[in-house]
Amino acid sequence: MPGGIDPHTHMEMPFMGQESIDDFFSGQGAALAGGTTMHIDFALPVDGDLAAGYQAWEKKAEKSCMDYGFHMAVTKWNDDVAKDMEWLVKEKGINSFKFFMAYKGALMVTDEELIQGFKKCKELGALPQVHAENGDGVVEGQTRMIELGITGPEGHPLSRPPVLEGEATARAIRLAKFVNTPLYVVHVMSIDALDEVSRARHSGQRVIGEPVASGLALDDSKLWDPDFKIAAQYVMSPPIRAAGHSQALQAALSSGVLQLVATDHCPFNSTQKALGKYDFRKIPNGVNGVEERMHIVWDTMVVLVFLHFHSRLRHFLPILQTFEYLCFSFIFRFREMSRLVH
Protein backbone atom coordinates (compact mmCIF):
# COMPACT_ATOMS: atom_id res chain seq x y z
CA MET A 1 0.00 0.00 0.00
CA PRO A 2 1.46 3.44 -0.87
CA GLY A 3 1.90 6.08 1.84
CA GLY A 4 -1.11 8.30 2.45
CA ILE A 5 -1.42 12.09 2.40
CA ASP A 6 -3.38 13.93 5.08
CA PRO A 7 -4.29 17.31 3.59
CA HIS A 8 -5.48 18.94 6.84
CA THR A 9 -3.48 19.05 10.09
CA HIS A 10 -2.56 21.58 12.79
CA MET A 11 0.75 20.76 14.48
CA GLU A 12 1.86 23.01 17.33
CA MET A 13 -0.90 25.46 16.52
CA PRO A 14 -1.62 28.34 18.89
CA PHE A 15 -5.38 28.34 19.43
CA MET A 16 -7.76 29.47 22.19
CA GLY A 17 -4.81 30.38 24.42
CA GLN A 18 -3.22 26.95 24.06
CA GLU A 19 -0.97 25.19 21.58
CA SER A 20 -2.00 21.87 20.00
CA ILE A 21 0.02 19.19 21.75
CA ASP A 22 1.56 17.43 18.74
CA ASP A 23 4.54 19.12 17.16
CA PHE A 24 5.87 18.28 13.70
CA PHE A 25 7.97 15.41 15.07
CA SER A 26 5.45 13.71 17.37
CA GLY A 27 2.56 14.28 14.95
CA GLN A 28 4.54 12.92 12.04
CA GLY A 29 5.63 9.91 14.14
CA ALA A 30 1.95 9.14 14.70
CA ALA A 31 1.21 9.65 11.01
CA LEU A 32 3.95 7.27 9.95
CA ALA A 33 2.73 4.62 12.40
CA GLY A 34 -0.62 4.81 10.66
CA GLY A 35 0.68 4.70 7.09
CA THR A 36 0.51 8.42 6.28
CA THR A 37 3.78 9.73 4.86
CA MET A 38 2.87 13.31 3.98
CA HIS A 39 0.65 15.99 5.50
CA ILE A 40 -0.34 19.52 4.66
CA ASP A 41 -0.44 21.78 7.70
CA PHE A 42 -2.15 25.14 8.04
CA ALA A 43 0.27 28.00 8.68
CA LEU A 44 -1.44 30.85 10.55
CA PRO A 45 -0.47 34.51 10.11
CA VAL A 46 1.25 36.19 13.07
CA ASP A 47 -0.89 39.25 13.93
CA GLY A 48 -2.32 39.13 10.42
CA ASP A 49 1.18 38.98 8.85
CA LEU A 50 1.33 36.08 6.35
CA ALA A 51 5.09 36.23 5.72
CA ALA A 52 5.83 36.11 9.46
CA GLY A 53 3.38 33.22 9.82
CA TYR A 54 5.00 31.29 7.02
CA GLN A 55 8.45 31.78 8.57
CA ALA A 56 7.17 30.68 11.99
CA TRP A 57 5.75 27.48 10.48
CA GLU A 58 8.94 26.80 8.55
CA LYS A 59 10.75 26.90 11.89
CA LYS A 60 8.23 24.56 13.56
CA ALA A 61 8.69 22.12 10.67
CA GLU A 62 12.48 21.94 11.05
CA LYS A 63 12.07 18.85 13.24
CA SER A 64 10.17 17.00 10.50
CA CYS A 65 10.82 13.34 9.75
CA MET A 66 8.51 12.99 6.73
CA ASP A 67 7.15 15.01 3.82
CA TYR A 68 4.96 18.02 4.50
CA GLY A 69 3.51 21.08 2.83
CA PHE A 70 1.60 24.18 3.93
CA HIS A 71 -1.69 25.86 3.26
CA MET A 72 -1.73 29.48 4.48
CA ALA A 73 -4.60 31.01 6.43
CA VAL A 74 -5.82 34.54 5.69
CA THR A 75 -7.45 36.21 8.70
CA LYS A 76 -7.82 39.82 7.56
CA TRP A 77 -7.50 41.85 4.38
CA ASN A 78 -5.18 44.67 3.31
CA ASP A 79 -2.53 45.39 0.62
CA ASP A 80 0.21 43.66 2.60
CA VAL A 81 -1.83 40.46 2.77
CA ALA A 82 -2.38 40.57 -0.99
CA LYS A 83 1.36 41.11 -1.59
CA ASP A 84 2.31 38.30 0.77
CA MET A 85 -0.10 35.93 -0.97
CA GLU A 86 1.66 36.68 -4.23
CA TRP A 87 5.08 36.12 -2.65
CA LEU A 88 3.95 32.82 -1.13
CA VAL A 89 2.60 31.53 -4.44
CA LYS A 90 5.50 32.71 -6.59
CA GLU A 91 8.43 32.16 -4.24
CA LYS A 92 7.33 29.52 -1.76
CA GLY A 93 5.03 27.23 -3.69
CA ILE A 94 2.04 27.79 -1.40
CA ASN A 95 -1.04 27.55 -3.58
CA SER A 96 -3.95 27.18 -1.18
CA PHE A 97 -5.33 29.78 1.23
CA LYS A 98 -7.84 29.17 3.98
CA PHE A 99 -10.51 31.61 5.15
CA PHE A 100 -12.39 31.14 8.42
CA MET A 101 -16.08 32.04 8.36
CA ALA A 102 -16.27 31.27 12.12
CA TYR A 103 -14.27 32.12 15.29
CA LYS A 104 -15.62 35.65 15.51
CA GLY A 105 -13.17 38.12 17.00
CA ALA A 106 -10.22 35.81 16.31
CA LEU A 107 -9.77 34.21 12.88
CA MET A 108 -13.09 35.05 11.21
CA VAL A 109 -13.24 37.11 8.01
CA THR A 110 -16.20 39.13 6.74
CA ASP A 111 -17.89 38.45 3.40
CA GLU A 112 -16.09 41.51 2.01
CA GLU A 113 -12.72 40.04 3.02
CA LEU A 114 -13.76 36.65 1.68
CA ILE A 115 -14.56 38.11 -1.73
CA GLN A 116 -11.25 40.02 -1.87
CA GLY A 117 -9.39 36.85 -0.88
CA PHE A 118 -11.21 34.76 -3.48
CA LYS A 119 -10.41 37.38 -6.12
CA LYS A 120 -6.72 37.32 -5.26
CA CYS A 121 -6.66 33.50 -5.33
CA LYS A 122 -8.22 33.58 -8.77
CA GLU A 123 -5.65 36.09 -9.99
CA LEU A 124 -2.79 33.91 -8.65
CA GLY A 125 -4.24 30.59 -9.76
CA ALA A 126 -4.39 29.51 -6.11
CA LEU A 127 -7.15 27.52 -4.42
CA PRO A 128 -9.30 29.22 -1.77
CA GLN A 129 -10.45 27.06 1.15
CA VAL A 130 -13.12 27.80 3.74
CA HIS A 131 -13.96 26.76 7.27
CA ALA A 132 -17.68 27.06 6.70
CA GLU A 133 -19.76 27.92 9.78
CA ASN A 134 -21.76 31.09 10.33
CA GLY A 135 -19.61 32.79 13.00
CA ASP A 136 -22.33 35.23 14.12
CA GLY A 137 -24.78 32.35 14.43
CA VAL A 138 -22.28 30.38 16.53
CA VAL A 139 -21.92 33.27 19.00
CA GLU A 140 -25.72 33.51 19.26
CA GLY A 141 -25.99 29.73 19.76
CA GLN A 142 -23.36 29.79 22.49
CA THR A 143 -25.08 32.64 24.31
CA ARG A 144 -28.36 30.75 24.09
CA MET A 145 -26.82 27.63 25.65
CA ILE A 146 -25.21 29.54 28.53
CA GLU A 147 -28.53 31.31 29.21
CA LEU A 148 -30.18 27.89 29.41
CA GLY A 149 -27.56 26.82 31.93
CA ILE A 150 -25.92 24.32 29.54
CA THR A 151 -22.20 24.67 30.22
CA GLY A 152 -20.92 21.11 29.56
CA PRO A 153 -19.38 19.73 26.35
CA GLU A 154 -22.85 18.84 25.01
CA GLY A 155 -23.40 22.60 24.68
CA HIS A 156 -20.76 22.63 21.95
CA PRO A 157 -22.72 20.74 19.26
CA LEU A 158 -26.00 22.25 20.46
CA SER A 159 -24.64 25.78 19.99
CA ARG A 160 -23.42 25.28 16.41
CA PRO A 161 -25.99 23.02 14.66
CA PRO A 162 -25.71 21.76 11.06
CA VAL A 163 -27.86 24.62 9.75
CA LEU A 164 -25.03 27.07 10.49
CA GLU A 165 -22.56 24.87 8.59
CA GLY A 166 -24.99 24.50 5.69
CA GLU A 167 -25.59 28.25 5.50
CA ALA A 168 -21.90 29.16 5.43
CA THR A 169 -21.10 26.40 2.93
CA ALA A 170 -23.85 27.65 0.62
CA ARG A 171 -22.65 31.26 0.99
CA ALA A 172 -19.02 30.38 0.26
CA ILE A 173 -20.00 28.29 -2.75
CA ARG A 174 -22.15 31.09 -4.16
CA LEU A 175 -19.47 33.72 -3.57
CA ALA A 176 -16.92 31.45 -5.29
CA LYS A 177 -19.33 31.20 -8.20
CA PHE A 178 -19.72 34.99 -8.21
CA VAL A 179 -15.94 35.43 -8.36
CA ASN A 180 -15.61 32.44 -10.70
CA THR A 181 -13.02 30.53 -8.74
CA PRO A 182 -12.85 26.88 -7.65
CA LEU A 183 -13.42 26.29 -3.92
CA TYR A 184 -12.27 23.72 -1.35
CA VAL A 185 -14.55 23.28 1.69
CA VAL A 186 -12.54 21.85 4.60
CA HIS A 187 -14.09 19.43 7.10
CA VAL A 188 -17.55 18.81 5.68
CA MET A 189 -19.27 17.41 8.79
CA SER A 190 -23.01 17.49 8.08
CA ILE A 191 -25.63 16.49 5.53
CA ASP A 192 -26.52 20.19 5.31
CA ALA A 193 -23.03 21.12 4.04
CA LEU A 194 -22.72 17.98 1.96
CA ASP A 195 -25.96 18.79 0.13
CA GLU A 196 -24.58 22.19 -0.87
CA VAL A 197 -21.33 20.67 -2.16
CA SER A 198 -23.25 18.00 -4.02
CA ARG A 199 -25.65 20.49 -5.63
CA ALA A 200 -22.80 22.74 -6.76
CA ARG A 201 -20.84 19.85 -8.25
CA HIS A 202 -23.87 18.57 -10.11
CA SER A 203 -24.35 22.02 -11.59
CA GLY A 204 -20.79 21.90 -12.89
CA GLN A 205 -19.18 24.20 -10.33
CA ARG A 206 -15.67 23.26 -9.26
CA VAL A 207 -16.12 22.58 -5.54
CA ILE A 208 -14.13 20.07 -3.50
CA GLY A 209 -15.61 18.84 -0.20
CA GLU A 210 -13.27 17.38 2.40
CA PRO A 211 -14.59 14.87 4.95
CA VAL A 212 -12.41 14.12 8.00
CA ALA A 213 -11.87 10.78 9.73
CA SER A 214 -13.80 11.78 12.87
CA GLY A 215 -16.79 12.95 10.83
CA LEU A 216 -16.85 9.74 8.81
CA ALA A 217 -16.60 7.39 11.77
CA LEU A 218 -18.24 9.00 14.82
CA ASP A 219 -21.50 10.47 16.04
CA ASP A 220 -22.05 13.02 18.79
CA SER A 221 -23.03 10.53 21.53
CA LYS A 222 -19.65 10.81 23.29
CA LEU A 223 -20.19 14.53 23.70
CA TRP A 224 -22.96 13.63 26.16
CA ASP A 225 -20.73 11.39 28.28
CA PRO A 226 -21.12 12.36 31.96
CA ASP A 227 -17.33 12.19 32.35
CA PHE A 228 -16.10 15.62 31.20
CA LYS A 229 -12.68 14.21 30.34
CA ILE A 230 -14.19 11.83 27.79
CA ALA A 231 -16.75 14.25 26.34
CA ALA A 232 -14.21 17.07 25.94
CA GLN A 233 -11.98 14.85 23.79
CA TYR A 234 -14.65 15.00 21.08
CA VAL A 235 -14.98 18.78 20.92
CA MET A 236 -13.99 20.06 17.48
CA SER A 237 -15.50 22.50 14.98
CA PRO A 238 -17.67 22.06 13.07
CA PRO A 239 -18.91 19.56 15.67
CA ILE A 240 -19.14 15.80 15.24
CA ARG A 241 -22.79 15.40 14.27
CA ALA A 242 -25.73 13.25 15.37
CA ALA A 243 -26.07 9.70 14.02
CA GLY A 244 -26.91 9.66 10.32
CA HIS A 245 -24.56 12.38 9.14
CA SER A 246 -21.50 10.12 9.07
CA GLN A 247 -23.32 7.53 6.95
CA ALA A 248 -24.28 10.24 4.45
CA LEU A 249 -20.66 11.37 4.29
CA GLN A 250 -19.51 7.78 3.73
CA ALA A 251 -22.02 7.36 0.91
CA ALA A 252 -20.87 10.63 -0.68
CA LEU A 253 -17.28 9.47 -0.48
CA SER A 254 -18.04 6.13 -2.10
CA SER A 255 -20.01 7.80 -4.89
CA GLY A 256 -17.37 10.44 -5.65
CA VAL A 257 -19.25 13.52 -4.43
CA LEU A 258 -16.42 13.76 -1.88
CA GLN A 259 -13.01 12.60 -3.09
CA LEU A 260 -10.45 12.64 -0.31
CA VAL A 261 -10.15 12.19 3.46
CA ALA A 262 -8.33 14.45 5.91
CA THR A 263 -8.27 14.56 9.71
CA ASP A 264 -8.08 18.16 11.01
CA HIS A 265 -5.59 16.59 13.45
CA CYS A 266 -5.32 19.16 16.26
CA PRO A 267 -5.07 17.35 19.60
CA PHE A 268 -5.14 19.02 23.02
CA ASN A 269 -4.41 17.01 26.17
CA SER A 270 -6.81 16.57 29.07
CA THR A 271 -5.19 19.39 31.08
CA GLN A 272 -5.73 21.77 28.16
CA LYS A 273 -9.28 20.54 27.56
CA ALA A 274 -10.03 21.00 31.29
CA LEU A 275 -9.86 24.78 30.80
CA GLY A 276 -13.44 24.50 29.60
CA LYS A 277 -14.68 22.32 32.45
CA TYR A 278 -17.28 24.91 33.53
CA ASP A 279 -17.80 26.55 30.14
CA PHE A 280 -17.76 24.58 26.90
CA ARG A 281 -16.77 27.75 25.00
CA LYS A 282 -13.31 27.53 26.59
CA ILE A 283 -12.59 23.90 25.63
CA PRO A 284 -9.81 24.03 23.01
CA ASN A 285 -11.35 22.71 19.78
CA GLY A 286 -9.60 19.78 18.16
CA VAL A 287 -9.36 16.00 17.86
CA ASN A 288 -6.67 13.55 16.80
CA GLY A 289 -6.73 11.34 13.70
CA VAL A 290 -3.48 11.59 11.74
CA GLU A 291 -2.48 8.09 12.90
CA GLU A 292 -5.92 6.51 12.61
CA ARG A 293 -7.08 7.98 9.28
CA MET A 294 -6.04 5.15 6.97
CA HIS A 295 -7.44 2.47 9.30
CA ILE A 296 -10.71 4.33 9.69
CA VAL A 297 -11.12 4.68 5.94
CA TRP A 298 -10.37 0.99 5.57
CA ASP A 299 -12.86 0.02 8.28
CA THR A 300 -15.68 2.34 7.26
CA MET A 301 -15.27 2.38 3.50
CA VAL A 302 -13.56 -0.75 2.16
CA VAL A 303 -15.67 -3.20 4.15
CA LEU A 304 -18.80 -1.15 3.49
CA VAL A 305 -18.25 -1.10 -0.26
CA PHE A 306 -17.49 -4.81 -0.27
CA LEU A 307 -20.67 -5.70 1.64
CA HIS A 308 -22.70 -3.56 -0.75
CA PHE A 309 -21.12 -5.30 -3.73
CA HIS A 310 -21.65 -8.71 -2.14
CA SER A 311 -25.31 -8.17 -1.26
CA ARG A 312 -26.08 -7.42 -4.91
CA LEU A 313 -24.35 -10.39 -6.46
CA ARG A 314 -24.33 -13.20 -3.92
CA HIS A 315 -27.20 -15.15 -5.44
CA PHE A 316 -25.60 -15.18 -8.84
CA LEU A 317 -21.96 -15.82 -8.12
CA PRO A 318 -21.32 -18.27 -5.27
CA ILE A 319 -17.62 -18.01 -5.93
CA LEU A 320 -17.81 -14.57 -4.35
CA GLN A 321 -18.14 -16.22 -0.96
CA THR A 322 -14.70 -17.75 -1.27
CA PHE A 323 -13.35 -14.42 -2.43
CA GLU A 324 -15.07 -12.70 0.48
CA TYR A 325 -13.56 -15.14 2.95
CA LEU A 326 -10.09 -14.38 1.61
CA CYS A 327 -10.72 -10.63 1.76
CA PHE A 328 -11.99 -10.72 5.33
CA SER A 329 -9.03 -12.85 6.39
CA PHE A 330 -6.82 -10.15 4.95
CA ILE A 331 -8.80 -7.38 6.68
CA PHE A 332 -8.59 -9.08 10.07
CA ARG A 333 -4.89 -9.71 9.62
CA PHE A 334 -4.45 -6.04 8.67
CA ARG A 335 -6.32 -5.00 11.82
CA GLU A 336 -4.15 -7.23 13.98
CA MET A 337 -1.05 -5.75 12.40
CA SER A 338 -2.42 -2.25 13.08
CA ARG A 339 -2.90 -3.12 16.74
CA LEU A 340 0.67 -4.33 16.96
CA VAL A 341 1.88 -1.04 15.53
CA HIS A 342 -0.12 0.83 18.18
Ligand SMILES: [Zn+2]
Ligand atom coordinates in the same frame (compact mmCIF):
# COMPACT_ATOMS: atom_id res chain seq x y z
ZN1 LIG B 1 -8.59 22.61 10.74
